[in-house]
Amino acid sequence: MTDYTIYYKERMSVEEFESRSETYDVSISGFEDNERSEMSFAKTKASRKMRFAFPEHGYTQSDVPNDVIVLDDDDQALAVIRAIDLAIGSGAQTLCLDITSILSHYVLVFVRFLWERGIQRFDVVYGEPTRYVDCEETQFSDGAVTDVVQAPGFEGVHEPFADDDLLVVSVGYDHALVASVASAKDHAKKVQIYGFPSLRPDMYQEGLLRAQKAAEAIGGKSAGPSNIRYAPASDPFVTASVVSEVVARHRKKFPNANVYLAPLATKAQTLGFAIYYICECLEGPTSILHPTFRTYSRTTSEGISGFWKFVVELPSK
């Protein structure tokens, strides 16, 4: 197991973030129609700043500011490849990935494809929300899960008829996603990771209320407290360590088990899953899954309470 907790992270207030002198060669951000997205993009300093609107938000070019590039590719991987090519262009020494407004499943793919392009070290910035617009009733997706698929670049080589599969889910607000992933891997043992401490104090209870709605899909075998773990909602490195420990423990008993990972909670935790996968899971029987859906809400949060900066250092290819 790798100890990911040695990786560098820093929390800053909005003012501290703004007053940083650090300037990157290039920054990549997502676009959402809210204050948090605007603020994180504006306050990240880079010589070349790119931001992208993702297909699930349903923006057209006329909906967005001129500098936003609307990605309308059906193929998620292709969209990210195109974004990275546009951003990196003729080379960049320092890069910042601002995940504040990048949808979670794209966060995974960005990290993976940046690494494929030889970028092992980059900063990730995340602007934390003050609150979600409707608390535990906040709708993130339109609820219409169409499929549960492997994230591009995170597809494992699975043993098709193993009996002791494991599904590790980081449980977020959107219980429909949790239920859909759990149902897709009906037969697997489930371990749930709750974000604790949560981003904000009230969000833990709100998340629990939502997670209860997915309880039936999680199933009897996996419902007990022994199958629940905790990792800070805002810490990708502790998350990576927790996931690593859970999987290692399972593999000790069942060496050939298929493992499925589903980061459905915060983006910081999703980043942790991606880091863990690249460090420990490539070409093995482990996949990262995510549900696909038609549209994703453009406004899910209010305010910005501060920024996190994570220094991601991945192994050489």
Added chain:
Amino acid sequence: MTDIPPQANPFDLVKATDLTDDQIHGYWVDLPGGAGLVSRVAPKSPMPMFILGGKGSGKTHLMRYLSLPLQKRRGYGDELEVVRSDGYLGVYVRCGGLDAFRFAGKGQPDDTWLAVFSYCFEVWLARVALDSICQLVRSGSAKVSEKTLVKGVRSLFDRDKWGGLDSLADMSSALSSLYRQAALIINNASISRKLDGLEILSSPGRLFFGVPRILSETLSAMAGVRFVYLIDELENLTESQQMFVNTLVRERTDPVGIKIGARLYGVRTNKTLNTGEENRKDSEYSEIVLDSELRKLNAEYHSFSKHLIDLRLRQAGYRIGADQMPDFFEEPTETERREGESLLFKKRYSDKERPYFKKLKEKLTEGIRNGFVRGTSSEDIDSIVASLATPHDPFCEKINLLLFYRAWSNDKDLAKEAKAIGEEASRFLSKEKQTEHDRVLEHFKSDIWAQLMMDTKRPQIYLGFDTFVEMSSGLPRCLLTILKHIFTWAVFYGEKPFLEGKISVKSQTRGIQQAEEWFFSEARSGGGDGMAIRDAMTRLGELLREIRFSDKPSECALSTFSVHLAEMTPRAYDVVAKAERWSMLLSASEGQHERNTGRVDAKFRVHPMLAPRWDLPIASRGALSLTGREASVIFDETMSGAFPQLKHKRVRRMTAPTFGKSKKPEESERPAEAEPRQQTIPGIDDD
């Protein structure tokens, strides 16, 4: 404080995928007599079969039960002896294990992916088949050379890449490596956008049919034994991938048998890869819809359910007996209920008006003011109410009111009618003879109770083991889920379910609410149409509920509707079909005779698991006849804006004081627009 040790929930494991082989065997219950599921699936039969069913219908349990590990578990002798005795060898696989969605995109055309998928599917199946064959060959009674078998399997490949392979284990490893190499190239194509290095080494169908054939030819003891692929979770394959599987079905040859398990909504196509050809039911394949079959065999399903639950309880250490099951649930008799209502009303309404009489007075006042009441003035209101009152029996009062509202809608003299109803009520209460009240109760009893609960703001109750079996409607998992939640609540409330006393009404009610919520939320993950189906069902449920709780409901025990499907919009038709495939609606095979034309319309019923959501009855009797347009407003989201108006129009015909009439009684005439005529119930007036 007494220390009560916590009771483990014997119904915690509701999914067959959660069960070990021992549990699959231990929890197996078949239908009694000749209706047995194993015999209906007929594993020895050459005819391919689709085993369909809603979620929780028992497909996986059944298919795993037919597989080799379970054959061995229940048979006598070694694997070969068991298989020869059974006449088949069952090889179980789950399509979910293929992660079939990765065979798409990545810059490759669809036909390339189809070829790659087909190859990988067969290599994957061949590996599973070989593992089963290994078990056979190594059983004591098998006399066969592994080398001969290996040679035969190798010959199925167009090009042989391997060196020396001496044993089936070596061959199995070789297939694993082949699959793994292909998987790596497929996975990396996300990034590389290429499939370079992936070689397809075998023609379509060669492995699928060849491996069993070689076994049959090489091991003489297997001659005449069917090699059955039990392919579960077909819904995890895309349409084109299912076309490949359909092609295998169409091209089936001995000794292969094929049984395919899928959710009702999971079969995307019957087309094959042979241009323009489609597999037809009862020609290329047969089909069994498990929950539908179980529903048809009502008595057998009830017996099956009792044994299923009894088995679960026995495994958990309880000693009850299947026939004693209903005794453990509190279920007041009719008499007890009526006495209970009497006490409750005496207590709650001792110094205030009963809610339904308060409502009646308001409606009479409004009706008199606007000229919708015949032969009655404001001074008569109190005496009308007094005539209809039977204070010691609120249930009787509700029957009185139903009869009164009916008379009102027929423009009768209300003061006279109230008096007559009051006199009839006396005869009813003294059980003199068959009264109009008795006739009403024959049809509307559950509705009267429901209205009484609604009027007094109490939750509807669905009680008793038999009710839960009815609610599950052929889906055993639903029954297990209901009992799981009820058990949890009972323990929470300090009861000792199945140990001491009866499980309370409160625990049953809470458990039912949770089980219903689970069932309804299942549709949300139903692809892009999940939300449309839920919204449509909500509209339908609301309409049925409003009718049920109206002053003069047109139908009794209403949870069914009929419609001429051809008159619906295509989108509405599609949503109805999907709602049925998602088990939200159940289709009634007998249809509904439309009164005016004699045409037989399609009839659908809200799944009983959803009845509590909209306070509907479990047992369905009447059917709401809908026009094509009305059904489209309900089921087609583009027309749903008209739903409030539709609901209002339908329900106002059953609502005092107007009952849908826009003119005073002496000036009234039938509305010009043709309205669907409800089929009448004997003794009850037309709508």
